[in-house]
Amino acid sequence: MKNKGMTKSTHQAYLNDACRFLATVNEAETRRITRLDVMRFLSECREKGAGDETRNRKLSSLRSFFKALIEMEHQDGNPAAMIAKSKQEKNRIPVYLEENELERLLQAIQGKYYARNVAIVLLMAFAGLRVGEVHRMNVQDFRQDGSVHILGKGRKWRVIPLPDPLQRVLREALAERRDVRQGKEQPFFVSQFGRRLSIRMIQTVADDTIKLLKEAMPALADKKLSSHKLRHSFATMQIRSGTDIRTLQELLGHASIGTTQIYTHIDNRQLKEAMNNISAKIPITRRLK
Structure with a gap:
C-alpha cells in the first residue's frame, strides 16, 4: 500500500481489518482460508453494528490482503474476490451547515x-x-x-x-x-x-x-x-x-x-419548479380550510 501511495489512515484501516479477520480463523494457514471464513467474518461485523459502508471497506481490505499474498507467491487464490459488496444507500442527503x-x-x-x-x-x-x-x-x-x-x-x-x-x-x-x-x-x-x-x-x-x-x-x-x-x-x-x-x-x-x-x-431548483407547475391543478375541495 505504501508503494501505491495510499494514505497512512487508509493503510492503518486496512491493516486493522486484516488483523481482526486473521484473529477469527484460529491461526489457520492463509492457504486454507475459505470464502466461507470471509463471509462469516463480515456477518459477525454486521451483527456487531457495522453498516454497509464499513462492511464494504473491510471486504476491500481482505481482497487487498489476499491479492498481496498472491503477488508474493504465498498462495494461489483470493477467497474474498467473488464475495459481493453490500448495496449502499444512494442519494442520501448529507449533513451540512447553513x-x-x-x-x-x-x-x-x-x-x-x-x-x-x-x-x-x-x-x-x-x-x-x-x-x-x-x-x-x-x-x-x-x-x-x-x-x-x-x-x-x-x-x-x-x-x-x-x-x-x-x-x-x-x-x-x-x-x-x-x-x-x-x-x-x-x-x-x-x-x-x-x-x-x-x-x-x-x-x-x-x-x-x-x-x-x-x-x-x-x-x-x-x-x-x-x-x-x-x-x-x-x-x-x-x-x-x-x-x-x-x-x-x-x-x-x-x-x-x-x-x-x-x-x-x-x-x-428544477424539481421545485416542476412541482410548482402543477400546484394550480391540485383539486382542493371547498370544505377544507
Whole structure:
C-alpha cells in the first residue's frame, strides 16, 4: 500500500481489518482460508453494528490482503474476490451547515494559534478540503496566483483558485507559522512542537469549534456534525450558488460524478419548479380550510 501511495489512515484501516479477520480463523494457514471464513467474518461485523459502508471497506481490505499474498507467491487464490459488496444507500442527503451557521462557527474559533485555526476551518468549509488534504498541505502548495495545489485521494492533484478573503487568511497564518524543527518538507500547518500538524489535531480544531457552535446555537445540539461536514457545507453552498455539477466535481476532487450528485438533491431548483407547475391543478375541495 505504501508503494501505491495510499494514505497512512487508509493503510492503518486496512491493516486493522486484516488483523481482526486473521484473529477469527484460529491461526489457520492463509492457504486454507475459505470464502466461507470471509463471509462469516463480515456477518459477525454486521451483527456487531457495522453498516454497509464499513462492511464494504473491510471486504476491500481482505481482497487487498489476499491479492498481496498472491503477488508474493504465498498462495494461489483470493477467497474474498467473488464475495459481493453490500448495496449502499444512494442519494442520501448529507449533513451540512447553513451559511449563517458557518458564520457563527467562525466566530466561535478560539485558541492560542488563532490564525492557523481559522485557516484550517476556512479551507474545509469554504474550499472543500478533506482533513487529510489540509494535513498534507505544504507551503509551496499555496501559489503566488492565490491558488492551492491539493494532493487528494488516489494521489491525484487538483488546483483550487482561492477567493481573496481566504488568500488573506492563509497569508496571515503563514506569517505566524512556527519554524519546522526537522525534515526537508515545509508543512503549511505546524504544531507547537514544530512538526506537521497531525490529522487528529486538525480534527480536534474543527470538533472543538463545532462544540462551541452547538453551545451558542442549541438548535444544532442533535445534529451530527464533524470536520467532514464542513466539506459538505462547501458543496451545498456551491450548488445553491449555481455551480454546475462538473465544476463541483473538480473542486471536490471526486473520481466519479456519481459521488458529487448527492449534493444536487439539497437545493434542486428544477424539481421545485416542476412541482410548482402543477400546484394550480391540485383539486382542493371547498370544505377544507
